[in-house]
Amino acid sequence: MVRKKIVIVGGGYVGFEVAKELDAHADVTLIEQREAFVMPPAAIRAIVDTTLLDQIILPYDHLLTEGQVVRGRAVSISQSDVTLENGAVYPADVIVVATGSSYAAPFKPAGQSIDDFRQASAQVSAQLTEAKSVAIVGAGAVGTELAGEIASAHPSKDVTLISSDDRLFPMYPARLGDQLKRKLEHLGVSIVFGQKAQDLQSVDMPFNGSVALADGRVISADLVFPVIGSKPQSKLLEALPGVAFGPSGRVKTDRWMRPAGLSNVFVAGDIADLGDGMTIVAISRQTPWLVKTLKRVLGGGPVEEQKAYTPWKLPPILVPLGPVVGNSWLFLTVGDWITRKMKGSALFIPKYRKAFGLSGDKK
Numbered sequence: 001m002v003r004k005k006i007v008i009v010g011g012g013y014v015g016f017e018v019a020k021e022l023d024a025h026a027d028v029t030l031i032e033q034r035e036a037f038v039m040p041p042a043a044i045r046a047i048v049d050t051t052l053l054d055q056i057i058l059p060y061d062h063l064l065t066e067g068q069v070v071r072g073r074a075v076s077i078s079q080s081d082v083t084l085e086n087g088a089v090y091p092a093d094v095i096v097v098a099t100g101s102s103y104a105a106p107f108k109p110a111g112q113s114i115d116d117f118r119q120a121s122a123q124v125s126a127q128l129t130e131a132k133s134v135a136i137v138g139a140g141a142v143g144t145e146l147a148g149e150i151a152s153a154h155p156s157k158d159v160t161l162i163s164s165d166d167r168l169f170p171m172y173p174a175r176l177g178d179q180l181k182r183k184l185e186h187l188g189v190s191i192v193f194g195q196k197a198q199d200l201q202s203v204d205m206p207f208n209g210s211v212a213l214a215d216g217r218v219i220s221a222d223l224v225f226p227v228i229g230s231k232p233q234s235k236l237l238e239a240l241p242g243v244a245f246g247p248s249g250r251v252k253t254d255r256w257m258r259p260a261g262l263s264n265v266f267v268a269g270d271i272a273d274l275g276d277g278m279t280i281v282a283i284s285r286q287t288p289w290l291v292k293t294l295k296r297v298l299g300g301g302p303v304e305e306q307k308a309y310t311p312w313k314l315p316p317i318l319v320p321l322g323p324v325v326g327n328s329w330l331f332l333t334v335g336d337w338i339t340r341k342m343k344g345s346a347l348f349i350p351k352y353r354k355a356f357g358l359s360g361d362k363k
């Protein structure tokens with residue numbers, strides 16, 4: 001039997017997993033602009049431990065057994081094909097768009113070059129070594145973890161974490177934020193709550209300078225990290241008829257992850273407005289649903305017979321503050337030991353290296 005063609009655009013957490021899961025079931029083409037996958041959660045620690053860089057950049061060469069990974073930038077999609085910047089056209093029975101999001105340097109690659117990412121990470125690491133004071137603007141998971149990593153690795157530095165909320169992780173039971181606050185303060189981090197930074201010098205990369213707060217205070221630091229959230233990269237879908245976007249730029253979908261009312265075009269991950277946050281944890285719920293649904297579609301079944309996707313109500317979260325301490329919410333708040341075992345110690349590096357056909361060893 002001739003296998004149906006599925007083209008997946010974007011080889012991030014959604015794209016690589018869907019491609020791998022469907023490799024034995026369909027004619028899979030994964031289109032990815034970069035030569036390697038990068039693990040952002042571990043990119044945080046890479047600025048205090050540059051030896052990690054080689055472990056968290058995972059080439060696509062051994063990902064698929066039967067399908068192909070094509071290096072290229074997709075510039076348009078239709079119901080029946082995907083076109084790349086170089087003019088190549090990939091026909092498809094089913095298309096998945098998972099182009100993800102961008103983030104301030106040096107935590108996620110920008111554009112098509114992994115070398116630029118390596119250089120940015122190494123450069124910021126060198127700047128951090130020289131810096132006596134650090135300010136982190138944004139106290140979501142990235143800002144909180146970053147404060148913990150820097151304070152653990154460089155206890156003599158003066159680290160300030162600036163939050164616009166009144167506590168850490170306000171969506172979660174107070175115990176999580178309270179315990180993380182106590183542990184950060186124990187590591188020497190000063191936390192400023194309830195203050196929005198005004199007119200940041202840069203939102204794309206760390207800088208040397210000051211941060212003006214809404215109440216008039218000014219915090220000066222040798223290195224200021226803007227870590228104020230992910231920006232969805234959903235441009236590719238703009239030309240598809242019927243596509244709508246939410247206020248944050250994420251693509252609206254029907255209950256089966258389809259953005260344009262087309263029966264065979266799906267979106268997931270950071271670009272998709274499915275009621276989930278922009279996290280790997282959300283993707284860990286979306287991907288199994290999507291794989292199951294795509295198998296049905298590839299088998300000729302109507303997608304509407306598949307139970308519609310429902311997002312997390314309150315997803316679990318793991319927040320290491322360096323390799324040893326941290327807290328997590330796994331439907332109840334847990335402390336150092338579980339956080340370290342589940343994430344803090346190895347940052348999931350062996351798991352993803354194995355998925356990419358590389359040695360599972362961390363070092």
Ligand SMILES: Cc1cc2nc3c(=O)[nH]c(=O)nc-3n(C[C@H](O)[C@H](O)[C@H](O)COP(=O)(O)OP(=O)(O)OC[C@H]3O[C@@H](n4cnc5c(N)ncnc54)[C@H](O)[C@@H]3O)c2cc1C
Nearest residue numbers: 010012013014033040074100101107269270278279280281
């Ligand atoms: C510093 C940091 C730490 C994080 N830590 C955690 C964590 O601990 N836990 C957690 O749950 N979440 C975490 N996240 C969030 C997580 O990284 C994202 O939710 C996840 O990366 C989204 O996956 P995705 O597949 O949707 O997109 P992405 O991972 O952004 O991947 C999209 C891919 O599409 C490619 N692409 C884009 N446009 C094109 C195109 N036109 N043509 C071809 N290829 C294209 C890109 O090159 C990229 O490889 C973190 C994020 C950051 C920035």
